[in-house]
Amino acid sequence: MTKILLIVHVLAAIIAIGPVTVAASMFPAAARHVLAEPDDGRARAVLRNLHRVCRVYAVVGVVVPVFGLATAISLHVLGDTWLIVSMVLTAVAAAVLAALVLPRQSAVLEGPADVADTRRLAMYTGMFNLLWATVTVLMIVRPGSTTSV
Template identity: 30%
Template sequence: MTTVVIILHVLAAILFLGPVTVATSSFHVRAAEAHTGDTEAAGATKTLYRISQNYGVFSLLVPLLGVAVMFTDVGYYFQQYQFHAAIVLSLLAWAVLLFLIFPRQKTMMGALGFLEPDELAAKSYEIEDWGKARSQLSMFGGIWALLWVLTAITMFL
């Protein structure tokens, strides 16, 4: 049973974290290009936003499956504190995605007019400084990726 859960854990990490990392590291660049009127970048921005949102939510499976792995062999995994640290790091990464990256991406999408009409009507989306917004998303995307790299390293210690 432990092997099956570990395989699911690793597959979830590969299938969900990779696309979200690429999408969050590319979204702000393409959104800034779309802001200047680039229609190709507009399409890419919409796609990267959907990837970030959908795969990002599914990426929560990675720490949840990590916890499940710990419960498959309680005597071993609960004594190994690097696994506890890895779960905390992955939850921090997910919090960065949920509370820092997603809202900023949504603001950019709204400012570009790419959200659904009901979302656009519910709130005014404005960005005064596109350079600052772009650099913030770049920074938080880098933090997201770094936390996952640290998580992977921690799990192999």
């Protein structure tokens, strides 16, 4: 059962978090393009689609910590420091996405926005991505485990 939980956890992370990180990273540059060419309907549609990807996959991404927690319980590592740090960083990443990235994407879509807004959004997106990268490294290295060298 542990292997199934771990497989679902990893697949969910790849399928759900990957698209959010990519779409969120593309959004600020696409927004600057829309600001530069406000009559470009195709660019505006791309921007709306990137935001939709972020919103939908953020909701789907809830599966990742749920199955991660189930896997941790199954492996009896719930009290390990690397896992606690990973859970805290995951919560912070979710908060950054929910409180900073998604609302600012919506604000840019609703307008008016300027280049400074897109730069702030890029910074928040970078924070989100860095948090997820750190969690990924912790999941792979697992300090103190038999697989870490």
